[in-house]
Amino acid sequence: xxILADRKTRVLVQGITGIQASFHVKxxxxxxxxxVAGTSPQRQSEHLGVPIxxxxxxxxxxxxxxxxxxxxxxxxxxxxxxEAVEAKIGLVVSIAQGVPVHDMLEIKAMLxxxxxxxxxxxxxGVITPQEARLGIFPENIHHKGCIGIISRASTxxxxxxxxxxxxxxxxxxxxxxxxxxxxxxDFRELMVQxxxxxxxxxxxxxxxADNVYEQLAAETxxxxxxxxxxxxxxxxxxxxxGANMGYAIDILSHGFSxxxxxxxxxxxxxxIVVDKMSQIHQALADLGLK
Numbered sequence: 001x002x003i004l005a006d007r008k009t010r011v012l013v014q015g016i017t018g019i020q021a022s023f024h025v026k027x028x029x030x031x032x033x034x035x036v037a038g039t040s041p042q043r044q045s046e047h048l049g050v051p052i053x054x055x056x057x058x059x060x061x062x063x064x065x066x067x068x069x070x071x072x073x074x075x076x077x078x079x080x081x082x083e084a085v086e087a088k089i090g091l092v093v094s095i096a097q098g099v100p101v102h103d104m105l106e107i108k109a110m111l112x113x114x115x116x117x118x119x120x121x122x123x124x125g126v127i128t129p130q131e132a133r134l135g136i137f138p139e140n141i142h143h144k145g146c147i148g149i150i151s152r153a154s155t156x157x158x159x160x161x162x163x164x165x166x167x168x169x170x171x172x173x174x175x176x177x178x179x180x181x182x183x184x185x186d187f188r189e190l191m192v193q194x195x196x197x198x199x200x201x202x203x204x205x206x207x208x209a210d211n212v213y214e215q216l217a218a219e220t221x222x223x224x225x226x227x228x229x230x231x232x233x234x235x236x237x238x239x240x241x242g243a244n245m246g247y248a249i250d251i252l253s254h255g256f257s258x259x260x261x262x263x264x265x266x267x268x269x270x271x272i273v274v275d276k277m278s279q280i281h282q283a284l285a286d287l288g289l290k
Contacts, residue, residue, distance in 0.1 A: 002173040003148070003193040003200075004091055004119075005067060005132035012059055012068040012089070013038040014080050017047050021071035025050075028133040036063055056083035067091035069125065069134045077121060078103040085116045093134045094120035097180065104182040111184060118184025123176040124154050137174065145170015146289065148194040150187050151206035152213060153235050154179050156277065160204050160233075163280035169289060172200040181210070187217035195228055201289045202229040204280060205271065207262065209236030214262045218269035231283045232271040234262050 005011075011028075015021050016038030026048055029035050037059045038050050046052055053059040056068070068089050070080045074096040084092045099107075099121040111118055119126055125135015129142040138158065147164040149171055151157035157176050164171055175190055177183050187205060194200045207214040214234060221227060236259050267273045274283050 002128040002131065003190070003197055004117075004126050004128075004173060004175065005134055006128050007032055007034060007131040009091075009132050009134075010034055010036045010064055010066045011132070011134060012036065012056065012065045013050070013071060014056065014068055014083070015071040015076075016040055016050065016052065017042050017044070018071050022048065024071070024136050025069075027139065031133045031139045032130060033132045033134070037065065056087045056089070060087045060089070065089050067093070067134060070094045070096065070120075072096060074098045074121070075100065075103070078107055081107050081116075081118060082110060085110050085114045088115045090115060090117065091126075091134075092116055092118045092120075092184070093123065093125045094118065094178075094184070095123065095125065095135055096120075097122040099180060101181060104180070107184065108182065117189070119175060120178040120180075120184060122154070122180040123178040123183075124157060126173065126175050127171075128173045129171055135176075137176075141165070142174065143170035144172075146172055146199055146201040147284065148172050148197070148200040148203045149174040149206070150190050150194070150203065151176050152179065152187075152208045152211075153206050156206050156233075156235055159277045160206050160280060163277060164204065164284065166281035167284040169201075169284055172197060177213075179208075183213075186213045188220045191217060191220060191224075191230075195224060200228065202231065202284065202287055204284075205230050205232045205266075206277075207232065207234040207266075209234070209259060215265050218265045218271070221271060222269040227270065229287055230271040231280055232263075232266045232273045233277055233280065234259050234266070234273075
């Protein structure tokens with residue numbers, strides 16, 4: 001099993017005819033992703049063997065859609081998400097970096113009470129190895145397995161993947177929640193989904209110095225009954241204490257929330273906290289998973 005996407009997930013690509021979209025969508029299709037439709041302002045009937053529609057509404061009138069991947073510029077994300085929400089698409093993945101904060105606030109309001117979950121923005125996406133690739137993950141490093149990965153730091157996600165490979169365990173599903181200040185979905189809901197997935201035996205959680213997403217994850221994990229193990233790493237250990245990077249947590253805490261504070265909160269919740277990414281594979285091995 002997996003979460004969010006598998007080989008049966010019917011995927012729409014918004015902005016499919018762009019150069020980057022074309023490159024990555026072809027790789028996704030070659031990897032087994034069930035891309036069933038695309039949208040583009042260009043008037044053409046198909047692209048990469050996929051039927052093209054002028055809008056999301058037109059696409060869902062012609063076929064069922066489970067998920068949408070947005071290959072649109074940052075300032076077009078709000079409207080693209082709006083179309084997906086109005087079409088009641090269950091999952092939206094936004095790759096674009098630097099979506100304006102006021103746009104994300106409006107997007108969060110759209111998502112509230114809707115049937116749509118958003119992953120991103122500024123994310124490599126979602127990948128279930130050998131089944132579905134929604135985004136830009138380097139699919140060649142992923143191997144089917146039993147470890148779920150949720151990451152706030154996009155490029156460190158790949159290191160987490162390599163660590164699970166080194167432990168001989170592979171991945172069930174890998175999710176990059178996004179690097180931007182405000183993201184559509186944080187760690188909590190994804191943790192709940194992984195806990196309910198039969199084939200996921202443990203999780204790797206990769207956090208960052210900014211925001212309070214890790215603290216919220218710790219609160220949720222501490223309250224979970226029959227929880228699966230989580231190996232947690234928080235990037236930013238080398239930043240000097242009190243360094244103001246302009247992140248929300250800096251503004252709210254005036255520099256008094258350090259990486260050590262986050263690590264203690266995660267550890268107190270029951271997670272296994274490592275100091276270096278390179279320690280993840282040994283921590284997983286110590287769990288004795290098969």
